[in-house]
Structures are given as structure tokens and as C-alpha cells.
Amino acid sequence: MRAVVLTTYGGPEHLAVSDVPEPGAPEPDGVLVRTAAAAVNPVDLQTRAGLHRGHSAVGPPMVLGWDVSGTVTAVGTEVTRFRVGDRVVAMSAQMATGRGTYAEAVALPEDLVAPAPASVPLTEAAGLPLAGLTARQALDLLALPPGASLLVTGAVGAVGGLAAQLARLRGLTVAAQVRSAADAERARALGAERVLVGADPADLPSGAFDGLLETAGLPGAVAAVRDDGRAVSIVPTRVPAAERGIRPVVSYVEQDGTGLAVLSGLVDRGDLTLRTAKALGFEEAGEAHRLLAAGGVRGKLLLLP
Ligand SMILES: NC(=O)c1ccc[n+]([C@@H]2O[C@H](COP(=O)([O-])OP(=O)(O)OC[C@H]3O[C@@H](n4cnc5c(N)ncnc54)[C@H](OP(=O)(O)O)[C@@H]3O)[C@@H](O)[C@H]2O)c1
Structure with missing residues (x-):
């Protein structure tokens, strides 16, 4: 073959x-x-x-x-x-x-x-499969309660775009960090209530979110998490340092046919694009x-x- x-x-x-x-x-x-x-x-x-x-x-x-x-x-x-x-x-x-x-x-x-x-x-x-399972497993690890606010960096990337949609389905309020204004509309279409445009994490609002899902390799984005909030990175080479009671952890994607079947079902229900x-x-x-x-x-x- x-x-x-x-x-x-x-x-x-x-x-x-x-x-x-x-x-x-x-x-x-x-x-x-x-x-x-x-x-x-x-x-x-x-x-x-x-x-x-x-x-x-x-x-x-x-x-x-x-x-x-x-x-x-x-x-x-x-x-x-x-x-x-x-x-x-x-x-x-x-x-x-x-x-x-x-x-x-x-x-x-x-x-x-x-x-x-x-x-x-x-x-x-x-x-x-890979992007969907990564997003799902990272959100599981974050374990934020419904109603919590989540910042997703790289929100129009493969993992970020699915994570934003899945987070919304879990009842989270999603803010999307994107590189440029051209990505803002894309991020809103993926379920982001708030879009933060700009490639520099220093421009993010300080201490504003309950959790961070970091997909863009921007460790500085942890500054946007409130004291004692949660942070999960999927970029093992650029993990934020612990600060203010926030202890960032890395999520590594694992093979999971059962979880993948759930994601397929969400696509068929029109909940995941x-x-x-x-x-x-x-x-x-x-x-x-x-x-x-x-x-x-x-x-x-x-x-x-
Ligand atoms: N831990 C794991 O198990 C696991 C699993 C999957 C992926 N990953 C890693 O996670 C990362 C993302 O994967 P992916 O498949 O989602 O990649 P992707 O589709 O390339 O998405 C990354 C996104 O981040 C954006 N980005 C980069 N720098 C940015 C900045 N300063 N501001 C705003 N956006 C920025 C990129 O925008 P541009 O295209 O404009 O640069 C792109 O949209 C990769 O490093 C990958 O290796 C890890």
C-alpha cells in the first residue's frame, strides 16, 4: 500500500x-x-x-x-x-x-x-480525533464548574476552536484570545462571548478569569487568571510558572475511543463544528x-x- x-x-x-x-x-x-x-x-x-x-x-x-x-x-x-x-x-x-x-x-x-x-x-x-480529544481531556482536567469563566488562548486554532465550543457546552463563559481582528468573528462563531484581540499576553486583563486553557504557547497568559484559579496548558515546552495560588498543569492527550464517540455525537447534534x-x-x-x-x-x- x-x-x-x-x-x-x-x-x-x-x-x-x-x-x-x-x-x-x-x-x-x-x-x-x-x-x-x-x-x-x-x-x-x-x-x-x-x-x-x-x-x-x-x-x-x-x-x-x-x-x-x-x-x-x-x-x-x-x-x-x-x-x-x-x-x-x-x-x-x-x-x-x-x-x-x-x-x-x-x-x-x-x-x-x-x-x-x-x-x-x-x-x-x-x-x-486528536484536536477534539485534546480539548475534551484538557477541559476535564480543568474541571471548572458551570458558570465559571474560561480564557482560551489560540482560540481559533485546531484545539482552541474545539475547546471553546466544548467549554460553552459545559456551561462555561468563554473568552477567546486571538492573534488579529480577522480572527475575532471566527472566535465568536465558535461560542466565545468575549474576544481579546492581540498576540501579546501582556495585553490581557489581569486576574479576570477563573481558568485558562493555554493552547498558543503563551505562558504569560496565566496573569489573566484570578488568584487561586486554574490553568491547564497543552504546550509542554511553554508551561506557565505557578503564581498566586495557581498551579498550571500540562494535559497530554490520550487515546480514547469512548470519548471520541461522544465528540462524534456532538458533531451530529450540531453542537460541535x-x-x-x-x-x-x-x-x-x-x-x-x-x-x-x-x-x-x-x-x-x-x-x-
Ligand atoms: N499536550 C497535548 O497532548 C497536545 C495535543 C495537541 C496539541 N498540542 C500542542 O498544542 C498546540 C496547539 O495545537 P493545535 O493543533 O491547536 O495547533 P494550531 O491549529 O496551529 O493552533 C495554534 C493556534 O495558536 C495561535 N497562536 C499562536 N501564537 C499566538 C499568539 N501569540 N496569539 C494568538 N494566537 C496565537 C495560532 O495562530 P497562527 O496560526 O496565526 O500562528 C493558531 O491559531 C501545539 O503546540 C501542539 O503541539 C499538545
Whole structure:
């Protein structure tokens, strides 16, 4: 089968479409998924550049990619929740397992997999798993009560945009920090009651919010949290320092088919909107990495086999 293989750590030019062995028959608890789309995430760029080599179980040559949408083509003998022909989505922790999704087919344990939302094209559904699970798990860790105020930084990014919507559904009052005025309307459409425009966290109001979900790598944004408030960062290299009774913690996304099924349901109920920036072919994986690295992408970049 065809897959996008990282031949050696380095720049986007090291991504090449190659023939790799098809996954064999699924494990007893596994499913085989024929890929409709893989989505591109910052972790793919970081892995490509070698930034995770110290804690990765796999290295080049390897297939990148954590997000997949597709159709089940085979199921293991113990699989109960899926059948051949089902439309599904999954997040695969590529760096831990080597199961990359930039491939025509991916074999995955059934408990990572969830029904794809029926209300959006299967390709677009690939934008849900990693960003959606990250947003959901970070909000779980924040554990703010309904009615609390939450500041989401990078609120029109992939995780930030889903987090703003999910936070609103949890009854939180959402303020969105965005880079420019052009993003303000986008943030309001994602459920933000208040939009704070400006790339410098020093311009945020001091002590104004009960909680912070930091997705933009802006540790200074913690100053916008009230004394004894809560802060969760998803950017492990730029975690705010503790101050004024606020002890910021990092949320690391975990594979979770059950949580992903909840997110699919929210999409189908019209409560969660997915945004796609652009779909490219596997041959354009390097270009997709360049686009994401350049910034300004609004919505997910998808790779189609
Ligand atoms: N811990 C985990 O498990 C986990 C999981 C997922 C992601 N992450 C990390 O979380 C971060 C966000 O991921 P993502 O997928 O949401 O990336 P993304 O789609 O690129 O979103 C990041 C957003 O932050 C914005 N931003 C950057 N600097 C800003 C500033 N000074 N002011 C306002 N906005 C700013 C970006 O805007 P521009 O495009 O204009 O720069 C972009 O909209 C990445 O660092 C990623 O590696 C961690």
C-alpha cells in the first residue's frame, strides 16, 4: 500500500510517498481501517523534525500521522462494536506505537476507534480525533464548574476552536484570545462571548478569569487568571510558572475511543463544528507541513490517499 514515510529526521523534504507492507489480518481486538483522510497536527511536524526522538518508541523510516477517518474493511474475532463497512474515526498515538495514519490502511485496537459523525463528509471527520480529544481531556482536567469563566488562548486554532465550543457546552463563559481582528468573528462563531484581540499576553486583563486553557504557547497568559484559579496548558515546552495560588498543569492527550464517540455525537447534534482549511494529496504531505509551520491556517489540513 502507499504511505507517507519519513525517511530521516529533518525538514518536510524528508516526507516521501512509498510502498509499505499492508497491515495483516487484524488482531482479535483490532480493526483494519481503509483511510479516507489523515489530518496533519503540530505533533507530526515536531516528530518529523526529531523533537520527540528522546521519548519515541519508533524512528525513521516510519509512517507519520495520528488522525484518521475511514471505513472498516476487516475486524478481529473479538470485536463487538464495529462491522465491515462502518465509517469510523480514530486517534493513534503514532509516537508510542508506530501506527501512523498517513497510509492507505491502518490497523488499530477497537477501543481507540469511534463511529465517524454521519453529518459531515468522512474526509472532514479526520480533523476531529486528536484536536477534539485534546480539548475534551484538557477541559476535564480543568474541571471548572458551570458558570465559571474560561480564557482560551489560540482560540481559533485546531484545539482552541474545539475547546471553546466544548467549554460553552459545559456551561462555561468563554473568552477567546486571538492573534488579529480577522480572527475575532471566527472566535465568536465558535461560542466565545468575549474576544481579546492581540498576540501579546501582556495585553490581557489581569486576574479576570477563573481558568485558562493555554493552547498558543503563551505562558504569560496565566496573569489573566484570578488568584487561586486554574490553568491547564497543552504546550509542554511553554508551561506557565505557578503564581498566586495557581498551579498550571500540562494535559497530554490520550487515546480514547469512548470519548471520541461522544465528540462524534456532538458533531451530529450540531453542537460541535469541524473546520477544514484544505485537503491535499499524500504527495503533498511536505507542502501541508510547510503550510502548518507557516501559521495562519484556520481549520484542519487533511491528507487524502
Ligand atoms: N499536550 C497535548 O497532548 C497536545 C495535543 C495537541 C496539541 N498540542 C500542542 O498544542 C498546540 C496547539 O495545537 P493545535 O493543533 O491547536 O495547533 P494550531 O491549529 O496551529 O493552533 C495554534 C493556534 O495558536 C495561535 N497562536 C499562536 N501564537 C499566538 C499568539 N501569540 N496569539 C494568538 N494566537 C496565537 C495560532 O495562530 P497562527 O496560526 O496565526 O500562528 C493558531 O491559531 C501545539 O503546540 C501542539 O503541539 C499538545
